[in-house]
Amino acid sequence: MDGASDEELMLRIATGDEPAFRVLARRYAPLALRLARRVMGSSADAEEIVQEALLRLWVNAPRWRPVASYRTWFYRVVINLCLNRKRRAPFLPIEEASDPADPTPDAAAGMERREIDRALAAAVAELPERQRAAIALTYHEGLSNAETAAALGTSVSAVETLLVRAKRTLRQRLGPMLDVGSK
């Protein structure tokens, strides 16, 4: 069953096939968790959102229709849950976010890298949610602008506007680092 396509698994899940659901959950939970973390900025919230998204997948599977890519549909569920939660709760201050692990042996280089990561995380965290979601879907999930539009439930031109605004903001906030990076 592990080799079955997403759509085949969804058709099985629609008939109440629990093992098929477990296979699809194993396949998509890490991707959904990564996406939710980027949009929410909090691991705890992201885990709750992914659980909720997977339960919705199970509950609504009989109503799912294979008119769109499963991946895009599931990303849309995750993004909608993230945006709904964002409307209810304030964003976690960046100081509370944990530092990413640093494998660099050199302490100075590691410190500089952490500084850049922190500045980048702060700049991304200050973007509006939909801009952050557009960046996460296109840069990190590798979706095209059209797929991102489907996942966000909007038009391609609206996604392009989100990307332009997000990158303009990031350029303004990360200007000196970009000069360093472009050398």
Place this chain on the structure above:
Amino acid sequence: MTMTLARFQHLLDVHGADLARWPPPQRAAAERLLAADRTATSALAQARALHALIARETPAEADATGVLRALAARPLPPQRRRFLWRQWPSDLLTFDFVPAWPRVAALAGVAALGFVIGLVDLGPMTVGANGEDTASIVADNDIGAVVFAPDPLPEAHP
């Protein structure tokens, strides 16, 4: 087609710093601009730096074990089933009308069959037993009598 620097910057934001992923006409115009304008080259370098920076922003590898364990720990809720009597509007909306030619051909066939049957049956009906034209009999009668009289066309009978 010439491209302005502002347009180039906009397209960098829309399509990214990898020119290979741009639509071909815009890519060609961008390459001409890059060959002629150093500011464009600098904008491309900055876009690549931003791309690299965003791409390296990798939070700790997503470990979904906790999520999967939590899901396995409790029974799954009941699924929402589809009811046939409720789904007909959405079925109608999502009905695939393409390709339409078999249905059009079926409709045309039925129309042609009706036409042929009409031609075959019309002959005996348009000429009475005595050779008179029933169409002119109908035309000569008052239309109210044709509609409401119990036997509106007595002349048409043999």
